[in-house]
Amino acid sequence: MSRKQAAQFDRALAAFRAGDPVLIHDFADREGETDIVYPAEAVTPADVARMRNDAGGLVCLALSDAVARAVDLPFLDDAVDHPAAGDHDLGYDDRSSFSLPVNHRDTYTGITDEDRARTITELASMADAVDAGVDYGPEEFAAEFRSPGHVHLLRGAPGLLADRVGHTELGLALAAEAGRAPAVVVCEMLDDESGAALSPDAAREYARRTGVPYVEGEELVEALS
Known part of the structure; x- marks a missing residue:
């Protein structure tokens, strides 16, 4: 890793430690997308609004495999009994990471910025508790969250970057x-004019303009594997 790349990684790590977002471009030969990524416990309604307005993709929350297993979260294609489920034929991966979409039970419709931020931060608190060894299983999860909902859950691969190198991992x-909870929010950055994924150059310009650190997925793999 070059000195410049190491500095970019250090900025991204410092931002996450401070509860701030980073921009992560995965790989040109994978999705080829840049996501804005937040530590879930720090997400506010204003952050959800930023993802809606500045990113425009799907707001998802990724949980570690250990947390997902503790509360018995399925992969969505395993839970849905319909011919459309499974057999993805994805051009960039073997399977989808999607699990259940949920709302916190104290939300109303679940889609407002306030409701989604509430669901996100409560999921982060749950993940942090499970990670700390609190006895929390499917019944406790169902008492707090309902499905279907408006925050789409993703299951991380068991070995993270050793198994898969998507934005989830x-x-x-x-x-x-x-040192954050094993829960992160990811949202794809889209181009307002073309409707396609925001180009790396445009994502870097957004990063420069807003002060959000930008980092390449290969740099994260090199630094964190």
């Missing part, structure tokens, strides 16, 4: 290094 690995 890149974000969770960064959270682990930063």
